[in-house]
Amino acid sequence: MAMDRTTPSGDPVSGLVASAVEYMTDVGQRSVLFLDVLRQRGDQYREHVAQTAPHVLSYAAELIMDGRKLDDPVNYALVRIIPPKGIEIDLKRRPFVVVDPRAGHGPGIGGFKADSEIGVAMKAGHPCYFIGFLPEPMPGQTIERIAWAEALFLEKVIGLHPDADGKPCVIGNCQAGWAVMILASLRPELFGPVIVAGAPLAYWAGVHGKYPMRYSGGLLGGSWLTALAGDLGGGKFDGAWLVQNFENQNPSNTLWTKQYNVFSKVDTEASRYLEFERWWGGHVNLNAEEIQFIVDELFIGNNLAAGRIKMSDGESVDLRNIRSPIVVFCSKGDNITPPQQALDWILDLYADVDEIRAYGQTIVYTVHETVGHLGIFVSGGVAKKEHAEFSSNIDLIDVLPPGLYEATFEAKDAETANADLAPGQWVMRCEARTLDDIRAMGGNSPDDERRFEAAKRVSELNLAAYRKFVQPLIKRMVTPELADWMRNTHPLRVQYEALSSQNPFMTAVKAAAEHIQDQRKPVSSDNPFLAFQESISKQIVHALDSWRGSQEALSEAVFLAVYGSPALQAAVGVDPRSAPSRRQEMSTEYRARLQTRIAELKSRVGEGGLREAAIRALLYAGSARGMVDERSLEALRQIRRNVVGKPVTLAEFKTLAREQFFMLLLDREAALAAIPTLLPDNMNERQAAFAAIRDVLSASAEISGEVASRLSRIAELFGLDGREASEKASNVAPFDPKAKAS
Incomplete structure (x- = not known):
């Protein structure tokens, strides 16, 4: 319920004072409750890392x-x-x-x-x-x-x-x-x-x-810093550095929004925040x-x-x-x-x-x-x-x-x-x-590819130099105890530990939060000071986002300028005039196997029966749409299950469909011309297969245009008059849309 902003005499100044008192009461309570959420986060963190196999699965x-x-x-x-x-x-x-x-x-x-x-x-x-x-x-x-x-x-x-x-x-x-x-x-x-x-x-x-x-990678001089971090960790790399790298990508969320969202909605957001932080703070080593x-x-x-x-x-x-x-x-x-x-x-x-x-x-x-x-x-x-x-x-x-x-x-x-x-x-x-x-x-230009190739070469040189001149000294200096101490004092870990119940101050916060819960007085949604709070928050987010944008623009400009230098590229063995490519050509061995497979499929275009003919015909007609709808695929299960011959396994059906697809791709006219030789003499079986093809095609859209033209050609190949086939097929037990495939 909104609080009256005026006194009985209608004094707006007194109303503003009342709003300020209400807001300050709420902010004080929210501040304590927010600190208690951070305490719970710290305790949750300690419990999580103490487990032998910590995880955040919500299932047994x-x-x-x-x-x-x-x-x-x-x-x-x-x-x-x-x-x-x-x-x-x-x-x-x-x-x-x-x-x-x-x-x-x-x-x-x-x-x-x-x-x-x-x-x-x-x-x-x-x-x-x-x-x-x-x-x-x-x-x-x-x-x-x-x-x-x-x-x-x-x-x-x-x-x-x-x-x-x-x-x-x-x-x-x-x-x-x-x-x-x-x-x-x-x-x-x-x-x-x-x-x-x-x-x-x-x-x-x-x-x-x-x-x-x-x-x-290029701005940091390559992967030598990765090697240094591993050596300082005594042969282990602290995953907290990867998490911090993620956080650095969005400073407004890391430094403000994530915490502010809990502070401003502490009565409803605490559980969601704690649930996520249980995973976000569960750092692991590599x-x-x-x-x-x-x-x-x-x-x-x-x-x-x-x-x-x-x-x-x-x-x-x-x-x-x-x-x-x-x-x-x-x-x-x-x-x-x-x-x-x-x-x-x-x-x-x-x-x-x-x-x-x-x-x-x-x-x-x-x-x-x-x-x-x-x-x-x-x-x-x-x-x-x-x-x-x-x-x-x-x-x-x-x-x-x-x-x-x-x-x-x-x-x-x-x-x-x-x-x-x-x-x-x-x-x-x-x-x-x-x-x-x-x-x-969008993507990289050849100039960009040369830049990244140059950064890769610089990384290799710096890593080699680090391993030769610095790494031996670091490894002699770092003891297992020192490595553990550096991991435990990582800033991301310290922020959890410092605000846990291990901190005597946070015990007082817990007691105060329990007292406040019994006397909670949330601020009214129309309080002008609450609106001012939201305005300040948006300005902080805007400032941090602007700072991020300027830093990103600067880092891109530096990377493009440094690694785009023809002198640097030439120095590290990258031809400034070349158009680098990572494309792998098809190997001679694979090309030979492919040609053998093509010859095999062409030789088998006349092999098979009604099932092969139906799948081939369906692929021919359906490909005119340039898309496959899940409703058509669901209907297609009917051919696989029982409409055309005995049921086949998914693997067998996949092989069958792919072979018929490639036969059409290699020589469509020859593949279509062979369909009549695959069909049985029994016209009822042909009509049932045609009905299945029609039902699959109509499951997602009306049959018209090129699809209709191709379906008419299929009818001719099946020895059926197009219009007559459509009428007869309508009387052949179509699939039940509500029937679910096994």
Whole structure:
């Protein structure tokens, strides 16, 4: 209820005094309550780091494999997520495996909330597993050793689900994304669809005026500072430095907004703030070798898409070896992994979409307009929309023809046709794209590429100098005790410890907060001093954002000027006149295998039966739309299940669909001309197949234009008159839209 701003005589001055008293009372109470929230945060932090296996999963879990007990031990573990009450799991559905990022924070962010990656996958009936880690790395642990441990974890999951209709769908968040992609290229047979969310894969990519984090390595002189931090840590790298690096990207949020939001809404925001801080403050360590690999090979070296990363046995990491669909989540609002860094690896690997198809790859991406980096895999809104749609349709994505697609989402309403075929609140479409659609998002010029190549060379020189002249001295000076002391006194850790109940002052704060809770007097929403408080807050945010903008502009200008110098480039071996490229050409061996495969498919164009003819005809007609709608894919399950011949497994159906797609791609006219030879003499069977094709095509939109023309040609190939076929097909038991595929 609003407080009367005037006295009985209508004196506005007295009303203003009353407002000031009310506001000051509220501010005093909020200040104490806010300090008590910080005390609770500190106590929560101490309890969290004292645990043997701290995490922020909101689900119960059962340990399946402990990486510490492997022949090459790692601090990773595989757990099975126990479904909460009311969630039914179908053991015949492919399992989901969420791999959490080890980027300074502890594990659990993929299952942080009920509306999370794990939550929406379980709601869709999928068994779920989680790969997390402990705070301390095992001695000698490397990125390669972790990859082979995760391969063993996936083998275990596959073994636990022998009847599942497909290999595991593996989700890699943030830095786990590139780790999953590396493993999928080395062991492609272990993977179903791969989902990478907010994962950097093309580390130099970006546009001028945005995303300055990519300049950090060059501005700091390269990775020698990473090596120094590892040496000061006694062979371990403190993840708190990575967290601080994230915080430095948004000073207005770090220094003001995050705390102010709790202070201004302390009666309602405390629990949400504490929940997030439990993860944000759970810092973990990495071995020095691990972080050095990450910085040298990925962030500064940008060697992943270029195929220049080699395993200890000499095998190169080639992302073109991945055979499962790759789904990429990114956002224009993500200043840590912008769309260019999430997608430009595709430009590095392929000349065009035909080359993507030549490698048999299916790549689906979706670009959010506003959500930030953490929101890609934490936001409930994203989970309910993008993650939920992909979880519900992951089997259908697995049978998409090879190529490049963008996933778009349309809200369902009363006008949505066949809405029963699209569970949830959205209809997902996969629309065909070309590499030009990715280029249109912006990227580096040849001059930029030379700059980053020069920064890479400078980093290599500085690191070599550090290792020769400084590192031996640092290693002799740093004792285990000194390394522990430096970790414990990191500013991010101190801010938690200093305001915990270990501080005697905070005990008094706790008692005062308990007293205030009983006498709480929140300020009225129309209090003029509250409006003034909000105005001051906005000015502080604006000032900090302006400061950030100026610093980012300065850092970009310095990087472009220093590393754009022809003299510096020539000095470090970069030709200032060259147009550097990381593009990998198709190997002679692969080209030979491809030609053999092409010849094989052409020779088999006349082989098969009604099922092959129906799939070929459907692909021919449906490709005229340039997109695939989830309603059409749901209807397509009918052909797979029982409309055309005996049911087939998802893997068999995927192979069948891909072969027919490539036959059409290689020689469409020959593939179509062969259809009549594949059909049975029984006209009822032909009409049933035609009815199934028509129903799939009409599930998402009216059949018209080029699609109608192609369907008419199919009718002729099936020996049916176009109009007569359509009428007869209407009387042939069409699928029930409400029937769910197994």
